[in-house]
Amino acid sequence: MEYQRRNFLKLMGVGGAFTLLPVGLVRAATTPNPEDRAVYISASAGEHDDYYVSAFNASGKILFEQALPGRGHDIGLRPNHVDVAAVERRPGLYGLILDRHTGEVRAKLHCPEDRRFYGHAIYSNDGRYLYITENDFDHARGVVSVWDAEDSYRRVAEFDSFGTGPHELHLMPDGEHLVIANGGLHTHPDQDGRTPLNISSMEPNLSIIERRTGKLVHQAALKHDWHKLSIRHLDVAANGTIAAGFQYQGDLTDQVPLVGIWQPGSEIRPIEAPDNVQYRMRQYCGSVRFDASGQVFGISCPRGGLVTFWDAQTNDFLTHIAAPDGCGLAATNQAGEFVGTSGLGNGWRMDAIRRKRVELPDDSHESLHWDNHLRRIQA
Template sequence: MKHQRRGFLKLIGVGGALTLLPTSITRAASPPAIEDRAVYIAASAGNNGDYYVSAFNASGGILYEQPLPGRGHDIGLRPNHVDVAAVERRPGLYGLILDRHTGNVRAKLHCPENRRFYGHAVYSHDGRYLYITENDFDQARGVVSVWDAQDGYRRVAEFNSYGTGPHELHLMPDGEHLVIANGGLHTHPDQDGRTPLNISSMEPNLSIIDRRTGKLIYQAALKHDWHKLSIRHLDVTANGMIAAGFQYQGDITDQVPLVGIWHPGGDIRPIEAPDTVQVRMRQYCGSVRFDTSGQVFAISCPRGGLVTFWDAQSNDFLTHIAAPDGCGLAATNRTGEFVGTSGLGNSWRMDAIRRKRVELPDDSHKSLQWDNHLRRMNT
């Protein structure tokens, strides 16, 4: 695809639509040939109902595969420590603390009988506490459990998530608050644990709580007409702006936004791609990730087979890159660049600035089916 640089980069999108990348982004693009020495880690699956946490290098070469007792989802990284937390996909009962270098199990977490893990976990900045989203299914409410990593990962508290069906959570930049995507979906393990029981009365929201006390600080919801937009995944910039991806529980032909921007204290601002791209997103966003500069964010759409890219300053759609069943996303150390993984076993390096996708050269990863999320660990 041809392009010219005249203070901006012109990228041809779907259906001939022209996308203009802002000058600030194109100038910030890192030069090529920067070696990536990071290690990437994600939940994965084999072909026989076998599940793993797997790590690979920047070339895609598998470093280890740690078997799991059930399907994993996301990985929490303990700052300045070897620990990583692998939490079972909802409705989960296990959590494992692994050595990030070897995959060896260091500790095991057990969900209480009246709770289920919901797949996402995050550590406090000092690494002392691990926070996990859970379902209090009998009360149809979400909770965030607190585990003391310095005391053998003892469960020490739980806080209200101030919504139903909490999923992804992140620390805010101040390190003192947690932002939670409350998806709004009530499920119960007696009814397979994943079937939504309240679609007609869903109330998804984004909530920010004090990580020490559990006090609700901010909360925002979409307008009632969009109550079937389950808010599932999010990421946060260094200045506290939150990007969120939605999963629509209504008809595939309904016209609804699938991406939102939230500045805490205000309303969630819905944003949309051009019509030709919006349709291809198939009402489902998988992972959300800001790049290393905070100027670009990526949202994967595995059902549509593409990754979308957005300008974090103007909140405008930038471009998209084809990614069959692609969902996992991790930012590299280059502006506008991400590593992505696929449920088909592919791994790519994707450059939103140059609209380029390159397969990682080592194909040993193709024996695995990557799960929905990906994390980058600096070595």
């Protein structure tokens, strides 16, 4: 592990070796740092079943809190626009379109009676369409709904997700395809909408569909022995590499991978941390995020209170940083650097290359429980 990390540090230009980093990624001391203007946005909660979308700046200072009717999950960012989409976590009924600067509600989305939102949404690159993962619970079928942002967020289409229990979805770098993590878990609102009903037969997969037609173009699953690994969260690098985090539905002592790398067209490649870290991941990954360079990705493990970091080029584990109840992760503009948030109210800046964790200086963000996912908005 130490050897891998040393080699990685050399490649990243840390520790005396020459740098391969693009010049643009190296912070110039004399120019204003774009990170100083960055805004981070996330679902959050107060102490009394009160839920919000909240934003804070790079120092951790709260910029706004917008109350939600129920617990949120992830935030979708409309490119080059003030809109952000907050979709209720599963089994969700509402979606709100908010102003990213103020939190003001700009539009409301209503889930059809026979569907439930699953917490994740993503916009097309032109900002026209919003895609949301949903559960067609009567047919145990995942769907991706399409909403036209230029037509008052009218629901205009619905595609098959090609799996059960779709969760996070992302746009592929070509802007024309969506990759969907089908977690494999069937749930039904009549049975609380969250309890898995099919663990013994679950079949998670990663699917890529054309965003305009819904046509399936790639799909991959783990080997059957690992069918209880619910593939829930993912991120996509600029080169099309997909990193995925799993949540295991089997026994505590089973030894299973919790992270996978997928190059569409090939098999999902499972990767593991050293035993003492793998064990501390507690069979559960909460969110996945590539850094600004696309060379490192972070995977948070809130049950173990860890964020793990991985080298996307060699598929090696890099390091881990303890983060009690940490889950939200967003990449800053610096290679290997992330901002993380926790359900205990913490906000940290984390450096995967130097293995450093620093609390955000402004403590106003500590008044909230930060939920699963964190997004960065470049102001």
